[in-house]
Amino acid sequence: MSHEFQRYQRLLMIYLRPQWRRVLCLLFFVCAGIALSLINPQLLSSFIDAAIAGKPLSSLLLLAGFFLAVAFIKQVTVLIEAYVAENIALSTTNRLRADLMLHCLQLDSAFHTVHTPGELIERVDGDVSSLSNFFSRFLVSLLGNLLLLLGVLLLLYVIDWRIGLALSGFTLFSLIVFDRLRNIASTAWQDERQASAELFGFLEERLAGTEDVRSSGATTYMHYGLAARSRQRLLKLRRAIQLNFASWGPATVLTALGTALALLLGSYLFLNKSISIGTVYLIFNYSLLLNTPIEQIVNQIRDLQQTTGSINRIQQLFDTTSSLQDGEGAPLPPGALAVAFQDVTFGYVEDLPVLKQLQLLIPAGSILGLLGRTGSGKSTLSKLLVRLYDPLQGSIQLGGVDLRSLKQDELHARIGIVTQDVHILHTTVRNNLTLFDPAIQDERILEVLEMLGLSSWYHSLPKGLETRLAPGGSGLSAGEAQLIAFARVFLKDPSLVILDEASSRLDPVTERLLEQAIDRLLKDRTGIIIAHRLATVQKADHILILEQGACKEYGERQALAADPASHFAHLLQAGLMEVLA
Missing domain, CATH: 3.40.50.300 (P-loop containing nucleotide triphosphate hydrolases)
Incomplete structure (x- = not known):
């Protein structure tokens, strides 16, 4: 993993460093969204307890108004966060495309003899496009979800140490399971990207020779070739999705188990008159909120599995060097040259x-x-x-x-x-x-x-x-x-x-x-x-x-x-x- 981590780190440092102001802005709005996500359940819990206690209508309306205001501000925050993230993604991927294209143009003719233009287009555009989420959200969202996870657990400890301890153990177990499943599909996604590149290379080469293909009566042969490469891509894609399910299926099961655990513990404490019904709802709501960062981390791991294949192929392209190295720059005489x-x-x-x-x-x-x-x-x-x-x-x-x-x-x-x-x-x-x-x-x-x-x-x-x-x-x-x-x-x-x-x-x-x-x-x-x-x-x-x-x-x-x-x-x-x- 250390070698892969170095690749991730190198790409992030090279292409996110010029975007550091936007990244900080994105991080601010992510943290703001986390804070608002933690506040709203508290308002709902207070509203439930106030309604059961028979508090005046004005108090209930005030709590409802605060809830609506926080919900509205959170939606605005989400929109701004998405806008900033998309700008980061477009800026970084466009720069990466430009660097890859320049690198390909500087490679020698022997390289371009082996690799078709269609294959290179898919690698320069298709592989880079798959990194969009990696650049715009991966690091910031991972940090944001970890902060949300810690915030929820801390508030659960404040409610009752037994709730906090139980759900902390559940969270730790979930993260260990997902870590075990982290790289299960990365190789399969790399194979799928290669199959896609071969398909595009075949299409580019055949479409460029359309007149010769038609005049020689080779259209049927071309259809067979297209079908074979399309089927190869389908098989690789299906294999990658099947392996990807290994990290998605357990997430659904663990989500259900976590919610059930929170309801059981909340019901037990309520029946023992340790907490109010509003707090039971708060525990339930926080258990659902706890599932959100876990699920998002799972999604990010799944995206990272797809991204790993693209990063490896991009790095392989960058690692390919031309056999024609630039000289030290000896001066040429002016005028006609012998x-x-x-x-x-x-x-x-x-x-x-x-x-x-x-x-x-x-x-x-x-x-x-x-x-x-x-x-x-x-x-x-x-x-x-x-x-x-x-x-x-x-x-x-x-x-x-x-x-x-x-x-x-x-x-x-x-x-x-x-x-x-x-x-x-x-x-x-x-x-x-x-x-x-x-x-x-x-x-x-x-x-x-x-x-x-x-x-x-x-x-x-x-x-x-x-x-x-x-x-x-x-x-x-x-x-x-x-x-x-x-x-x-x-x-x-x-x-x-x-x-x-x-x-x-x-x-x-x-x-x-x-x-x-x-x-x-x-x-x-x-x-x-x-x-x-x-x-x-x-x-x-x-x-x-x-x-x-x-x-x-x-x-x-x-x-x-x-x-x-x-x-x-x-x-x-x-x-x-x-x-x-």
């Missing part, structure tokens, strides 16, 4: 290298044309350059600095990359172009759009830069989406530009429109062009041809083109696109 691959070997799977002992030097300000068949390692080279992965052997240098010595933010700020698959965000045109950088002025954005030939498209937007684009770029042509990706790189103003099949989705007219813009983009910058089309690599100063992860040919483009024995000259004669397809 690129050097020194004996680089890399593979996504051990013993299956994609790149093999690659040696490459791209001088600062020059352009490399990178050619090769599908699977030869072209895109892998670009992924290593932006440090989505680290090489298994060798090193990669940018501007004479090893990538592993750089801060990743500094590295990504100096490299711009355009791929054939463009991700369009469901947000405004401005945010899609600037990627949420408020420092980029509208004038600069419009200048870039004009340069890329997107002016007519921009003027067709109903709200200009504030127009929201549909999820996944729905409504945009492939060419428009690709040009948006180019605009992002222009606005970023990097030192190294990588074009990974960047013009493959453009029609010839749009591609010609873009050629001048590409020339401006590559001017005074180092460039790497990965392409199948001959016209694109004509801009390159050097040519590198990869074959099965190794360098087949490297040299100056003009020299290779003039050498009839070179592989590049053969590609030019045979037709580059056909040979490398």
Whole structure:
């Protein structure tokens, strides 16, 4: 339990500490509610005794008025307490979601290959949502219920020591029973959360490929997969609920026993003329009130069992570290940056290298044309350059600095990359172009759009830069989406530009429109062009041809083109696109 307690304590300290004023406010209203809960039975007891004794109506009305006033104030207190608790819950869980999301974004590509976006959404949102009560009420309510428990027992001792002693023993016995049942369902709830994450991961992956699923006639198979995962979640949920009953069933039995014990003792003392009928009612009422904190503690233990599974999964996610650690922050030189691959070997799977002992030097300000068949390692080279992965052997240098010595933010700020698959965000045109950088002025954005030939498209937007684009770029042509990706790189103003099949989705007219813009983009910058089309690599100063992860040919483009024995000259004669397809 000590290890779990440390996890609870760590989460509470990290995320409740900034909310300490609200927590103190919540604690005040919880204590106020406890005090009012203890006062009202006293008023009812006095009212009963006064009515039996034949006290004047004015005295009875006064007691009734006090009772109604206390009841009203208690309801107001409960409302304020709920409002403050909900604010604490929302603030803390939103901050936890943000931290988890940032942590996931900083994990390496190997992690995201194993875990689907749907699974991560369920873990970031679903698991965190289940902690809402834990943050808002668990600690304060536990303390409040313990105070209420002690207050009731103390007042029972004041009434009669025998009542206090008997119900204290009953309370101690109840708490021991519930403590034994505390963790019985926590593992089952953790399994249920994992099954839920797998279900959401399956849904996200299949819904993202709806067109392929329907066109290939695989809908029936998808239904079977959904049914299997839904049933798995049902079985896990049912198991967790069944185990949870072990802590709920005894609570009902103990509540009934406690009430019966209080009535028996109250009746005995009344028949012996030790207490009044009003005091009998007070004992009965306090026995019911005594059950309230016990039941609430049971409920909190049951919630904690569910929470334990979520906390463990959240902590597991936080404990997952990226294999790509930030460097100490070595400075990069200004301007265009040289690129050097020194004996680089890399593979996504051990013993299956994609790149093999690659040696490459791209001088600062020059352009490399990178050619090769599908699977030869072209895109892998670009992924290593932006440090989505680290090489298994060798090193990669940018501007004479090893990538592993750089801060990743500094590295990504100096490299711009355009791929054939463009991700369009469901947000405004401005945010899609600037990627949420408020420092980029509208004038600069419009200048870039004009340069890329997107002016007519921009003027067709109903709200200009504030127009929201549909999820996944729905409504945009492939060419428009690709040009948006180019605009992002222009606005970023990097030192190294990588074009990974960047013009493959453009029609010839749009591609010609873009050629001048590409020339401006590559001017005074180092460039790497990965392409199948001959016209694109004509801009390159050097040519590198990869074959099965190794360098087949490297040299100056003009020299290779003039050498009839070179592989590049053969590609030019045979037709580059056909040979490398």
